Amino acid sequence: MGSKRKSEDSISRGTPDNTEKRVKTSTGLENAGAISSESSFQEQIRCHLTELEKLIGQMMNSPDSIRDHITEARHDIVKAAAKLEKAFAKTKDTSSSGGNDSNESKHSEQNFDISGTPGLPQLPPIKDKSLEKAVFTHPGVVGDCNTISSDLSYDRLEILGDAYVELIATRLVWDRFPNLPSGRMSQIRELLVKNETLAEYATSYGFDRRASVPRDHLNQPKRWNKTKGDIFEAYVAAIILSDRTNGYDVAERWLSQLWIPKLSGLDHVRPPNFQCKEALAKKIMGKGVKLKYIDERPPIQLKGGMQTFFVGVYLTGWGWDNQHLGSGQGLSKTSAGDQAASQALLNKPLIDEIAAVKRAYDAKTKTERATLNQS
Template sequence: LAAGEWQRGFISLLDKLVEEETGPKGDADIRHHARELQKLLSARDVHPLQARLDLDAKRPLPQPEAHIPVYIAHRITAASTLPPLPPILEPALADAVFTHSAYTNVQKQKGLPVGDNYERLEFLGDAYIEIVASRILHSRFPHIEASQQAHFRENLVKNETLFKFACAYSFPDRLRHGSHLEKNKAWEKIISDTFEAYVAGVVLSDPEHGFEIVEDWLTNLWAPQLLNYQEKMIDNPAARTNLQALICAKGIKLDYREEKPMEMRDGGQQHFFVGVYLTGWGFENAWLGSGEDRAKGDAAINAANDALRR
């Protein structure tokens, strides 16, 4: 007999022996050793029958599909596009990052030991994030106006952006808050604060390399937004010079002034309204054109372009 057939036959005999020794007159030692020998033989790499090999080749079993809840699948998909989360090397800082003040208050009421919460770390992390965003925009977008850089930075560091990053890394699941918190704007602020605290924790736990690690990590996180930046186009950046050359002579004056107060729009964005006026050639403060923009200088250029088109 082939080795595989011999082993299968012997395992069958051991099955019969175990069955016979299970009765009231059976020997417990024989039954025990027969089962152990049966396990050892069954664990060997016994070659399957050729018919089974042929069946597996012709009619393979479908791969089993594990059911993953939708909310877990969503998190896995989101996390797969993220850079690795840098570790916080100091355990006390790591605990503080995910501890809300409500939790520490509950611990105090119970008379239990209380550690730090994330509030002081959030204060510092907020500053680090703004510095990193400023450095990135200053070095990678040197050609855009400071006002545009400030507006772009606001989009990078706003709570909505940090909240999405924190959720992708499952920060809400790690937060100890000690009470029920509704999933609203206040919750979004808490989770974005946790992200800011985490940044501070990484920097403080590694004084030598922490800031460099955070800057590289945030650059990777912000890379899609940085790549998708759409630079604001102005019809004719030299419009003020062109208008000056076309109209002005000795005693002729062009005056650019705000036509109405600056407005603060959504996201804290400034918006200016500027008009250009002519004095000379028989005119006194004659309106020539108007423009508006996030920067006062760009609003003036748009006003000159408006005048040139008329």
């Protein structure tokens, strides 16, 4: 009983030397470098992960006296994770040094599954392994770009990938939203190609875990987000470059499957017929009469760069001065104005009253003209 209490006290104090020793013993990370074959490395790594998960689980299920000191013990877990990361790196180095492309491909697929993430389409492979390595290498980790070939990083690939991504997105929006004005097409395309969207996909596919980047990037969220977006664009370029025959079709099919869920909620942006403005004008417009469509409040910014506009229609004439007839909202000023006209037409008592005044005026004008012609 006394020995058990002594053991718990030792853990709760979070003594660095003791905790580090316990982590090393339970995970056996210090022996990772001694494994020579690729399959043995990977088996050892799986064991490391299992043991590390057990260690964390035991700590989380410990009595309060232990759980209160998890922050101290976390330092040792981070050390263990760093050793695990080195084991992964050694596995990759061993695979590359063997000069066997098939083994390198097998290793990549085992550690980074391309069979499809839940909710996402299957990730197309990059057939050229040198391009694949460049995709996940930041220019900042290969030295001076002026002295070292940029083919070692994603520097050039990202530029080409950016163009492909924008082209494929434009074609998708063009096909899905026929007759949509160019301004609205640009807004929807931005929703698909903006950096936040691409970085989100990169994270979902585990690109961030495969990337070699300067350490300071990880502590700068905006910069890291931009880097993940660049890696995603480079990946698209590498798919196409590594398969000159079918690469573009593969990339287009994959990106379209990725983007369709984002577009499915935008079917309402298809342009209306814009007939309500014409119907309202035909019913109440006349000489000296003015219909004004005015912004009633500032537009609201939506995700993806789109906006919601708020427009009201007002009448001056037939005895009314700046009379409000109706209000509407839409993803463009044109659609918001048309909705305002639609609401005005639904306000039948007022519109019928205005129309009656117009008819009386037109009848009077017609009679005066007939009398003038007779004389």
